[in-house]
Amino acid sequence: MTSFLDFLSALQYPVVWRPFITAIIIGIVCAIVGVFMVLRKLIFFGNGIAHSAFAGGALGYLLGWNPIFPIAGFAILTAFGIGYINKRNKISNEIAIGIFFSFSMALGVLFISLYKSYSTDIASMLFGSLSSIGASEFIIILILGIIILFLIFAVKKELYFITFDEELAKANGMPVNFLSFYFLFTVALTIVMCISTVGIILVMAFIVVPAASAYQFTYKLNRMLIYSTLFAIFGSIIGFAVAFIRDISGGATIVIILTLIFVISMIISPKRRSKLPQAGEMCPQCVKMVQETQCSYCEMEDEMEVK
Amino acid sequence: MFILRNGRRNGSEMKIMNNHYHIHEHHNHEHHVEKREVQPTLINTNNKSPIIELEDVSVNYGKNIILNKINLKIFRGEYIGLIGKNGSGKSTLMKSILGLIPPESGTIKVFGKPIQSEMYDKIGYTPQMHPIQREFPATVGDIVGMGLYKKNLFKPFKKDDIDKIKLALHKVNMGSFFDRPIGHLSGGEQQKVLVAQALVRDPEILLLDEPTSALDFTMVEDFLRLLQDLNNNYGLTLIVIQHNLEILRPYCSRLLILKGSIMYDGLPNIPRADELIKRVFLIQ
Numbered sequence: 001m002t003s004f005l006d007f008l009s010a011l012q013y014p015v016v017w018r019p020f021i022t023a024i025i026i027g028i029v030c031a032i033v034g035v036f037m038v039l040r041k042l043i044f045f046g047n048g049i050a051h052s053a054f055a056g057g058a059l060g061y062l063l064g065w066n067p068i069f070p071i072a073g074f075a076i077l078t079a080f081g082i083g084y085i086n087k088r089n090k091i092s093n094e095i096a097i098g099i100f101f102s103f104s105m106a107l108g109v110l111f112i113s114l115y116k117s118y119s120t121d122i123a124s125m126l127f128g129s130l131s132s133i134g135a136s137e138f139i140i141i142l143i144l145g146i147i148i149l150f151l152i153f154a155v156k157k158e159l160y161f162i163t164f165d166e167e168l169a170k171a172n173g174m175p176v177n178f179l180s181f182y183f184l185f186t187v188a189l190t191i192v193m194c195i196s197t198v199g200i201i202l203v204m205a206f207i208v209v210p211a212a213s214a215y216q217f218t219y220k221l222n223r224m225l226i227y228s229t230l231f232a233i234f235g236s237i238i239g240f241a242v243a244f245i246r247d248i249s250g251g252a253t254i255v256i257i258l259t260l261i262f263v264i265s266m267i268i269s270p271k272r273r274s275k276l277p278q279a280g281e282m283c284p285q286c287v288k289m290v291q292e293t294q295c296s297y298c299e300m301e302d303e304m305e306v307k
Numbered sequence: 308m309f310i311l312r313n314g315r316r317n318g319s320e321m322k323i324m325n326n327h328y329h330i331h332e333h334h335n336h337e338h339h340v341e342k343r344e345v346q347p348t349l350i351n352t353n354n355k356s357p358i359i360e361l362e363d364v365s366v367n368y369g370k371n372i373i374l375n376k377i378n379l380k381i382f383r384g385e386y387i388g389l390i391g392k393n394g395s396g397k398s399t400l401m402k403s404i405l406g407l408i409p410p411e412s413g414t415i416k417v418f419g420k421p422i423q424s425e426m427y428d429k430i431g432y433t434p435q436m437h438p439i440q441r442e443f444p445a446t447v448g449d450i451v452g453m454g455l456y457k458k459n460l461f462k463p464f465k466k467d468d469i470d471k472i473k474l475a476l477h478k479v480n481m482g483s484f485f486d487r488p489i490g491h492l493s494g495g496e497q498q499k500v501l502v503a504q505a506l507v508r509d510p511e512i513l514l515l516d517e518p519t520s521a522l523d524f525t526m527v528e529d530f531l532r533l534l535q536d537l538n539n540n541y542g543l544t545l546i547v548i549q550h551n552l553e554i555l556r557p558y559c560s561r562l563l564i565l566k567g568s569i570m571y572d573g574l575p576n577i578p579r580a581d582e583l584i585k586r587v588f589l590i591q
């Protein structure tokens with residue numbers, strides 16, 4: 001059995017460091033995008049896009065193209081399709097996603113059945129394969145990652161506002177429609193970036209779990225972004241190391257580590273602990289700020305100055 | 308305990324200035340102008356173009372006609388109370404002024420033009436109370452700061468904006484809440500934060516949709532006095548939707564009663580208004 005030291009020394013070889021760095025890049029990007037997706041309640045939407053990518057991938061294999069292009073095409077089309085239907089408000093978001101989701105899966109299965117010889121590529125699309133990542137693919141993921149992070153941070157505060165309340169943002173003159181399509185596009189790009197390495201099924205874990213863990217610890221967006229990123233990096237490093245040492249699937253192991261982090265976060269979350277007011281919080285009884293560790297107002301009921 | 312408390316003394320003068328509009332009950336368009344003989348400085352307010360103007364505005368939701376041919380001119384410095392039963396279209400009217408709901412027909416002009424992106428810098432809006440996600444990662448300061456995002460669109464937030472945020476919070480008596488998570492406040496506190504969010508960019512028009520619905524009675528008085536101060540001292544144009552007319556009546560300068568169309572448009576405290584209020588609210 002290999003040890004952790006063996007893993008560290010193996011990192012000098014491209015076949016090891018390339019997937020390792022890829023896992024970290026994917027972790028970071030998904031963690032950042034995931035924060036906004038979790039807050040905007042777009043998890044099911046993300047799932048829909050990931051599954052629509054299946055049709056794209058299958059089409060790619062059928063036509064013998066590099067699957068990344070049809071995958072990107074399907075993902076972006078689906079994102080805009082769902083976004084458009086949602087904007088028109090004729091059908092609920094969930095129904096629209098459900099329909100796109102199953103339709104593109106059906107298309108994918110159709111393409112595969114046309115392809116005749118069932119290929120292992122299909123399985124790798126569903127579950128991904130970190131270890132088989134090549135040099136050119138690595139470069140693509142790196143560049144996509146940088147683009148996605150740039151896209152998000154360029155409009156961070158605007159996204160934050162529409163995440164809080166779309167209608168209020170609109171009433172403030174924010175370009176809400178543009179921003180929400182922009183974000184859907186970014187989500188689609190993120191999923192495209194991840195498909196080949198972590199697969200359709202597991203990509204949502206990379207997006208949801210670190211953000212959901214970070215959500216347990218803070219009431220500040222920036223901190224949530226930082227915690228989410230740290231959890232993702234930690235999960236990727238430990239998960240990848242464990243997978244290398246035990247020679248098991250990298251993506252799956254990372255997801256399991258991330259889920260463990262989430263469970264621990266749930267348990268130790270300060271948001272779920274005592275309801276007693278702390279200093280700087282409000283006394284639920286007299287609705288005044290608590291100065292020390294306990295409310296000093298309730299005792300002395302002399303209402304300060306009644307003007 | 309709102310800070311701008313002293314403005315009441317010039318309130319009476321300003322009231323007179325505001326009374327230059329017409330009373331028009333729907334259907335019959337008898338106009339008569341109230342108190343023309345106002346202060347010399349205010350004489351030409353009648354010729355001024357309206358700050359908000361609705362012309363034959365109709366709004367539908369699907370097949371339901373919510374607003375039917377609304378005609379309305381609102382002038383700078385007016386303090387308008389908007390009342391009406393549940394479902395009478397008050398919020399819809401406010402949202403269509405803001406451009407959130409496109410009208411089926413008719414034109415809406417703000418500052419003399421159809422609403423455009425840069426106008427939002429001069430309009431503050433507090434929506435009707437709705438629940439805020441309890442664990443949403445935003446502090447009170449963050450939320451009020453959002454009121455300045457449009458001014459700094461796609462640009463980094465400026466440092467001196469923090470002072471503006473603190474001032475706006477102070478105005479609604481919420482100064483000590485700056486760092487508190489928004490989801491943890493009571494309904495009334497959240498409402499005040501959203502008012503601060505509307506005040507933070509020093510708007511010229513302030514649209515408030517039932518801003519006092521969750522405030523306790525001591526706060527309501529203070530709050531309405533704050534609005535009156537802003538109206539008197541800064542010439543802020545106000546439209547306030549309110550269910551409890553008796554509270555608003557001493558403050559507003561003009562009353563609108565809505566029921567799909569404008570049933571009454573005039574002074575808040577004349578017998579005619581009472582008559583119509585009874586008719587609109589008691590008779591189906």
Ligand SMILES: Nc1ncnc2c1ncn2[C@@H]1O[C@H](COP(=O)(O)OP(=O)(O)OP(=O)(O)O)[C@@H](O)[C@H]1O
Nearest residue numbers: 368369373391392393394395396397398399400435
């Ligand atoms: N999104 C919507 N889709 C369909 N109908 C709507 C929608 N929003 C409002 N309505 C309808 O429009 C009418 C007017 O609604 P609006 O919110 O303007 O009333 P309101 O006067 O503000 O009432 P309230 O006092 O309860 O706030 C209501 O009958 C309501 O059912």
Ligand SMILES: [Mg+2]
Nearest residue numbers: 397398399435
């Ligand atoms: Mg309403």
